[in-house]
Amino acid sequence: MTPGSSAVSVTWTRLVEGDTGPAPLVFGPISRTDIVRYQGASGDFQPIHHDEPFARAAGYDAPLVVGMLPAGLLATWATDWLGPANVRRSRVRWAERVWPGDVLACAGTVVRKYEEADEHRVDLELSCTNQHGTPVVRGWMTFVVPE
Amino acid sequence: MVEWGALGVEGAPFEMEVERGKIREYARATGSDHPAYLADERPVVPAHFLTTTFFWEGDDGSPWDRVQMSQQRGMHAEQEYLFHGEPPRAGTRLTCTSRIDRIYEKESRTGDVLTFVEMVTAFRDESGRLVAEARMTAVEPG
Numbered sequence: 001m002t003p004g005s006s007a008v009s010v011t012w013t014r015l016v017e018g019d020t021g022p023a024p025l026v027f028g029p030i031s032r033t034d035i036v037r038y039q040g041a042s043g044d045f046q047p048i049h050h051d052e053p054f055a056r057a058a059g060y061d062a063p064l065v066v067g068m069l070p071a072g073l074l075a076t077w078a079t080d081w082l083g084p085a086n087v088r089r090s091r092v093r094w095a096e097r098v099w100p101g102d103v104l105a106c107a108g109t110v111v112r113k114y115e116e117a118d119e120h121r122v123d124l125e126l127s128c129t130n131q132h133g134t135p136v137v138r139g140w141m142t143f144v145v146p147e
Numbered sequence: 148m149v150e151w152g153a154l155g156v157e158g159a160p161f162e163m164e165v166e167r168g169k170i171r172e173y174a175r176a177t178g179s180d181h182p183a184y185l186a187d188e189r190p191v192v193p194a195h196f197l198t199t200t201f202f203w204e205g206d207d208g209s210p211w212d213r214v215q216m217s218q219q220r221g222m223h224a225e226q227e228y229l230f231h232g233e234p235p236r237a238g239t240r241l242t243c244t245s246r247i248d249r250i251y252e253k254e255s256r257t258g259d260v261l262t263f264v265e266m267v268t269a270f271r272d273e274s275g276r277l278v279a280e281a282r283m284t285a286v287e288p289g
Contacts, residue, residue, distance in 0.1 A: 025178060027178050034176075037175075037176045038176045038177065040172075040176075041169070041172045041173045041175075041176035041177075041199070042173065042176070042198050042199055042201060043198075043199050043200075043201030043202040044198065044201055045201075046218070047218075048218070048219065057219070058219040058220075059219075067222075067223050068195060068198060068223070068226070069176075069177065071195060071226060072173075072176070072177030072178070072193070072194075072195050073177055073178045075177070075193065075194040075195055076174075076177050076178045076179040076181075076193070078194075079179070079181065079193065079194055080179055080181050083183065084181055084183040084184060084190070084191050084193065084194075084234070085183060085191045085233050085234065086233075087194045087230060087234060088229070088230050088232075089227070089228065089229050089230065090194040090195060090227065090228050091225065091226070091227040091228075092195075092225065092226050092227075093224065093225045094222070094223060094224060094225070141194070
């Protein structure tokens with residue numbers, strides 16, 4: 001791909017239901033710096049994700065990883081594959097807490113290939129799992145796919 | 148404790164400028180080095196980028212404080228972004244309006260009452276077209 005292009009190598013005819021796309025995006029072990037980098041980028045400065053005394057007062061042993069970080073990694077796996085300009089919907093649901101030191105793997109599957117409003121579309125189901133294989137975030141995304 | 152009176156409360160509309168540097172920062176913080184984010188002159192926003200309204204909403208733009216959910220016990224349960232066409236690109240000036248859309252209770256498997264709150268934010272471009280919507284669902288255990 002040439003820089004500046006939003007074209008993707010994925011084409012409608014080659015994409016099939018059940019397609020699992022590229023290798024999972026593996027991220028971690030998650031550091032406190034990763035958390036702070038996300039919080040600075042997003043503007044969500046909830047202290048429970050970086051302030052150790054605050055996290056302990058809330059009953060946790062360590063700062064809880066901000067959920068939008070694994071959610072963002074999950075979306076990145078899909079948009080890196082199907083093209084950032086092609087995403088039309090992303091929904092995520094948090095299932096388990098994520099802690100500093102966790103190693104996450106993000107992947108997904110095409111569950112539906114269809115036409116809607118004169119566009120070729122695919123729906124994906126995605127999952128971000130930790131090093132124990134436990135799903136920590138589930139995701140559902142919709143993309144348009146170029147001809 | 149969740150304040151049920153917050154239901155239907157709408158924040159003041161606020162503007163958000165979609166900026167190339169913020170897109171780059173958000174993409175890198177979420178593990179992407181895709182050239183559509185990092186090299187494009189006018190990149191599209193990452194799928195969850197519109198969460199950066201935090202920097203723009205000010206004191207009266209977000210009705211969330213009215214909900215009075217506990218900072219220690221409240222949790223983000225779900226998040227959704229819908230794009231009506233291509234996600235907005237750098238250089239777009241969005242007008243954003245947030246509203247407390249739903250408040251409801253569910254019983255957990257262990258019999259505790261969970262209070263859910265959903266806030267919806269609508270994003271319109273300079274022409275007034277609805278380009279994106281965000282739905283944030285948070286939960287407070289009873």
